Amino acid sequence: MALSTLGGGDISARVEQTIQRRGSDGTPLATLWTTLAAGGAVLAIIAMFATWYAAARTANALASGWLPPFALVLIVIAGLALVAKQLGVLGQGRRISSDLFVYGVGIISSGALILRQVAKGDLNNMVYVLVLPLVFLLVALVRSLRNPISKPMLELEQVALGIASIGTALIIVKRLIDSEHAAGGWVWGLLAGLAVIIAALVACQYLGILSMFQVMLFGALALSTIILIVLLVQVIGDGWPVLSERLGDFWSGTLRSRSTDDRLGISQGIIGSFWIAVFVVVIAFPIGIAAAVYLEEYAPRNWFTNVLDIVVRNLAGVPSVVYGLLGLFLFVKGTAITHWFIDRINSFWMSTFDSSLIEKGQSTLFAGGVTLAILVLPIVIITAAEAVRAVPQSLREGAFGVGATKWEVIRSQVLPFAAPGILTGTLLALSRAVGEAAPLILVGAITGRLAPRDSMFSGMEDFLGQFADRFTAMPIVIVGWVRNAGIDEGFGPAAGAAIVVLLVFVIMMNSVAVLLRNYFEKKRA
């Protein structure tokens, strides 16, 4: 902040003012910031204890000896002091001394670690742990010396925190790389990663590279990314034995009662999930988009459409199990009315294909697919309606102004403009449908052993017959195997591998959604 902008007054008043603007007292933003910094310290401490605990258990070479624990204790003290100061325990009057204390502890602990590596002659191994915090430290020092007014002592505590958490986190990461796959290791990895990011952000903010707001946004992004990465690594680790040794067989295999069975695999789950996705695309997408266009473009604004709007929004929030009950009631057990409909459909179907499409009183693929299509319908409606609402009124007016009819305006302007949003929403809905387990369990998907169908492409009857047959789906396969893993441990890796396959599919679908959205957005620009 340039001093010249502060106007008159004596120097001390200006300094006071500047410090107040930069300081951590008073404003809501500052409070938020303080909370974030304290959170970083807590995370660093948790990560530290995790390392210590894990090191004690595995007697890792890196963590042996007296120095690392000593350094870590210092880091803990630094963190605790910082938290105490942020909470005001140490009091305003002792601010500077506590800052110096924290600062000193940071330097001492970092220095101790360096010295230890130097003494061991093992610089390659550990030096990188300290480079980053040292750079931060140096920059902060230089800046605070050059401009003591805008960069008061206050920020040094943040740098110390950065050092503590980065150092700790890197130690953990190092330990994870060195050691065998330790139970729960990735959870600590997650914490360490978070600590690193928070510390780095703290440093960036205080060095003026990023604004407060950017820091928070980036932190949120980093948090979600790390959770995803940790999740992926964890399941890949679990499923690795299956994925690396018998992926082909696993892909083409079927549901089996023993995990040692060579024919154990997910083909039925894949086929079931595929058809469920087809049902969703065929049923939920057209109906949902049409309903959204009606609600936004045609429906008058009155109490009825308002109620409709609220109903749709509430339906999107109804737990999926409830839709499972609905599916069980309507499409499996059936009511007099649905039976009547099913009879009509079947008699029509039989006249053409000589087989029934829907089996009354049975858990069929048809029932599962339609249930999930209904489940995501409100989501499709809401997202499509939002996208349609976001179309600028000026576009509609432009088209109306040259004599387009309502439908022409919708087709040529509204839908193309809303296409990216609609696509994103619908494909996310599809991902959701493919990942749902609860409603399918209620509708009666098979979790145990399912006799394989001979072939689904050998003829029209076989092909259609599967809709009236019992079925399973990827999430159901996973649920079943995870449950079985309690009795038969071999199902554990199988479940992990199945999760990886499902995740890959869902991520692929989402990627397609992103690509399509980009394509359409470029088209409308």
Added chain:
Amino acid sequence: MSTVTPTTPTDTTKDVALSIDEVPTAKRPESAEIVFETKDLSVYYSAFRAVRDVNLDVRQGQITALIGPSGCGKSTVLRSFNRMNDLIPGARVEGSLRYRGIDLYDPKVDPVEVRRRIGMVFQKPNPFPKSIFDNVAYGPRIAGIKKKGELTDIVEASLQRAALWDEVKDRLSASATGMSGGQQQRLCIARAIASSPDVLLMDEPCSALDPIATARIEELMAELKHDYTIMIVTHNMQQAARVSDRTAFFTAELDSQTDQRTGLLVEYDATTTIFSNPADERTENYITGRFG
């Protein structure tokens, strides 16, 4: 007036809906022919009366300017001339509004056909997020012209009329949203012209443009008025004085019945009269800058 059937969305032939066709729309030499005639026109938004007592007759081949302070209902009046207000829920008119003798708000009149006849250019340039060619060809296409050659001719003619052809002829397939604001507005004029309308309504077409682009649009209007009847809403009194043949001055007054500010037409006369020798004191106050 013969019986009229409403058009369906697929019905793209021009000659069905409105019996306007029975009135010769060809540009007649006598410039005094009346295109629009309103009698005690009021426009409502639900219960709110936005503007009242509009009595105007708009002559062919002239530029008619609507001026007045903000909130006096001049845009509302303009938008009622091609039934754009139909898009706003609750909007309705009272009184009569005749276009070449036809009551525009007759239930048998198809607003879509009205808007093909009476084109509109908006305050903010609103090109479609498509290519320049597709923007101009939009109107002809929905009117049922499919042949590429015919469309190309229309697009070129329209762009030339809008004084844009030389600037864009080499990049007709480029996106229209990449043009400058002034070019976009001329494109919107070309788009309106491409449907070969009878009348052009312009709702503050220059308010989002810089002075140079404004000057170009004004030149263009002077050029276009030989073929089209033009109505323009403007906040810029100099602009009205420069370009228009006749000027209508609107103002807003507190309605004693409804306790709301309602716009009304104060004075309507030749532009020179309005700006040099207005009959009404309110007009004089406005144009001399004493209020508004």
